[in-house]
Amino acid sequence: MTKLFAVLALIVAFCSFTQPALAQPPHSHMIVMPRAHAQANAQKPAALSAGLYGITQAFVGTPYPYWISNSDGYELWPCFADSGTDGPNLDCQYIGDPQIAFPTGGGALGIPALSWPLSSITNNGVTAYGCDGTTNGTQNPYTQGETWDPYAIDGFYIPCGQINTWYEDWTGDSTDDILWQAVVMQGKNIIADTGLQDWGPNVYGGLTPPVQIVFYQDFNFGTLGDTGKNNGNCVPNFNYPTSGPPSSFPVVTAANKTCVDPVAGPATISVTTEVAAPTWTCAKNVCKVKYAKKYSLAQKWNINLY
Numbered sequence: 001m002t003k004l005f006a007v008l009a010l011i012v013a014f015c016s017f018t019q020p021a022l023a024q025p026p027h028s029h030m031i032v033m034p035r036a037h038a039q040a041n042a043q044k045p046a047a048l049s050a051g052l053y054g055i056t057q058a059f060v061g062t063p064y065p066y067w068i069s070n071s072d073g074y075e076l077w078p079c080f081a082d083s084g085t086d087g088p089n090l091d092c093q094y095i096g097d098p099q100i101a102f103p104t105g106g107g108a109l110g111i112p113a114l115s116w117p118l119s120s121i122t123n124n125g126v127t128a129y130g131c132d133g134t135t136n137g138t139q140n141p142y143t144q145g146e147t148w149d150p151y152a153i154d155g156f157y158i159p160c161g162q163i164n165t166w167y168e169d170w171t172g173d174s175t176d177d178i179l180w181q182a183v184v185m186q187g188k189n190i191i192a193d194t195g196l197q198d199w200g201p202n203v204y205g206g207l208t209p210p211v212q213i214v215f216y217q218d219f220n221f222g223t224l225g226d227t228g229k230n231n232g233n234c235v236p237n238f239n240y241p242t243s244g245p246p247s248s249f250p251v252v253t254a255a256n257k258t259c260v261d262p263v264a265g266p267a268t269i270s271v272t273t274e275v276a277a278p279t280w281t282c283a284k285n286v287c288k289v290k291y292a293k294k295y296s297l298a299q300k301w302n303i304n305l306y
Contacts, residue, residue: 031078032204032211048170052273052297055166055212059269059303060110062162062218064129065154078164078214079108110162115304117160118262131160131305133220133233134261140225141232159218165271166214171295174206179274179291180215183255184233184267186305191221191262192233193255198289200249202275215273221305222261234259242287245280251289266302273297 063076070076070091079092081102092108094101119130120137130136139156153159163182178199184192194217204211224232238252276291 029216030199031080031214031216050171050173050295052275052295053168053170054297054299055168057165057271057299057301058112059116059161060112060164062110062129062159064159064218067154075218077108077110078216081107110164114302115306118264118305129158129160129220131221132262133158133224134222136160136220138220138224142224142226158220160220161218163217163219163269163271164214165273165299166212167273167297168210168212169202169205169207170210171202171205171275173275173294174203175201176275176277176294177291178202179276180271182217182269182271184219184221184269186262186265186267189260190234190257191259191267192219193235193257193259194252195235195237195255196253198249198251198253198278205275221267223259229256229258230254232259243285244282244287253289262305264306266304268300268302271299273299
């Protein structure tokens, strides 16, 4: 059964400088920040060694359910407007009164918060969806496929917030794979585990100057009415094992953990982003992978559920 991992789908660049933007596949959950034009030709400082450098991280408001009205298929945020010679990003083209073009250096983002309700709350016709996915209206157990796709999860999986992790890529490595995993715990109890997600070659690792990147994923927590290992928000294998070295991504290796439902109190979000060399070994049409880590970034913070 495919559970939600609602992440990362394909990669899109909103670069506004020397590198042209790539074609924008739908439902991207990895965005390269546009640079202010004055920064576009900055030289790489010798003081920074190769690696992934964390900038910030937060659990922010989700654009659910409003993303379904966005005709190009992207979530409403995060959104970064300026794309230089490629023209404006139509999803967040303007700001201000009177309207002006949304300048480089800013974006439309979810609001970060420390405390999040477990149960859905409606005030004046506005609903804040609860973070307990077992009780907030998410289909129990969650079985919808293509769970990185907002259209696929709309009405089936109801997120309460969105993980954002920001970093700067100084690896100089554009050939090895980019890996991402988020784990959310209360004490020793796991309430979400995305599994190890392989999104293919780290195509932005070799850019000069290095770029800032944000990963984002919409979340709720808990079992979603499912039991056993890789239940609910503990994600099972996806596209794995394979019948050959993969040509499409994501490839998700399950953590083989068992999720429990969240309770009131603190929760710790731990996100690991890595660049690693994959080695695929195939026997009888079954291929498995081992990764040799080259660069790693750990980002960890707390939220409060009530």
